Amino acid sequence: MTRDIGHDEAFAALGALAVDALDADERAAVLAHASSCLICRQELAELREAASNIAFTAPAAAVGAESRDRIRGRLLARASADGRSMTTPSRDKPEITRTAPRWGNAGLFAAAASILLVLSVAVLGYVLRDRARLRDAATLQTAQAAREHATSDSLRAAVLSRDSLLAGITGRDVALMTLTTNGTKAPFAYMFWDRRANTWTMIAHNMPELKAGRTYQLWLVTASSKISAGTFQPQNGDAVVRATYALPADELKALAVTEEPAGGAPQPTSAPVIAVTAGSH
């Protein structure tokens, strides 16, 4: 059974998880936490990306061009054979058994039987060739359907994501707040809080470009704590941030976005870039 661990403990172990250096039980516990924690999932993805770069420090001199070409040849041959195995008819041929005529030396019956046999073999050959063609066509159609299914799946995922976003900003129980600051061309954001679904959807604009190693972090501020709702990196100043967090309607005091070190901080370490006080709308 997977043991429960808190956010801080899981967060601290993400670096080791990124290089797969956790013991099995701890690994299971951290993964279980991350599956329901947006912050940890984002952090883990970034740490895994960083860890993958360590691969570039390994020298490749041990594997020369000859080996490279040999492996390449084997790989492509396997792929080619793999592809053929989908479209080539089976090599198993049906057995054609001949039954000895019962009529002994009766020449006429033997001749007739021979003609029938030749005709039967010809018909059987035609049927088998036809069946092979049908099987090839069916295989191609199956592969085509699989590809279309994959495309359909990704489109379906995109549509679901869009629908989810729309639901998060247009629901009956959605409260709208605008996060702003002063200045010309100032950054601003709309926060859509669906109090029934506990979803938070923030659409930000004009966010200043971040320096390397920095990120924006969204905070839900209550009287007793500042709750991180995730980090984000704007694209051309724009960003959509989504989070799920259950918070009683009267507990929210403010929303704020701060600039933090990449990966986010347990608590805000800088003044808000944009903010709004709850109840000001």
Add this chain to the structure above:
Amino acid sequence: MQSGDEQALGAFYDRWFPIVSGVVARILRSDGDVEDVIEETFWQAWRQADRFVADRGSVQTWLLTITRSRALDRLRAAKRRREESLDEPGALDAASPAPDDAPQSSSDPSLAAEHAERRRLVLDALADLPGEQRQALELGYFGGLSQTEIAEQTGQPLGTVKTRMRLAMQKLRERLSILREDTR
């Protein structure tokens, strides 16, 4: 490659062979196994290409996860065989730095230059880490050791190893954030 295009597999192989072969050779140090594991890595990528989801991470992370997994599985299997035969000491040699520090090889000059630049940035980032943090990372990444095993190997308390690993990864992530968009 997701649609089963063999030419795409060839191009994919050419693009990633230098990195994949480097990691496998660094982890295994055994020529016979190295070729085998490289082939199996690309074969698994070819067969599982439809499972790759770009939103969840880069191709680089996905492929190198497969690479490490295959190589470490082979390393651990070899280690078990050696332990059973009791004829050879521990297998942690694979985790020590490789003596040959030649640059990655590639038949494509622009790709070789890109790899060389990335390699320089990563080496610089690692060089900026305190030695014990770098060692913890390398034992984990190339040696396939857990933090507990690293603590046993280095004689350090487990808590110390955990702290080193955490700090090392945080610093590495910050230093390499400029590479993040390139890996997509």
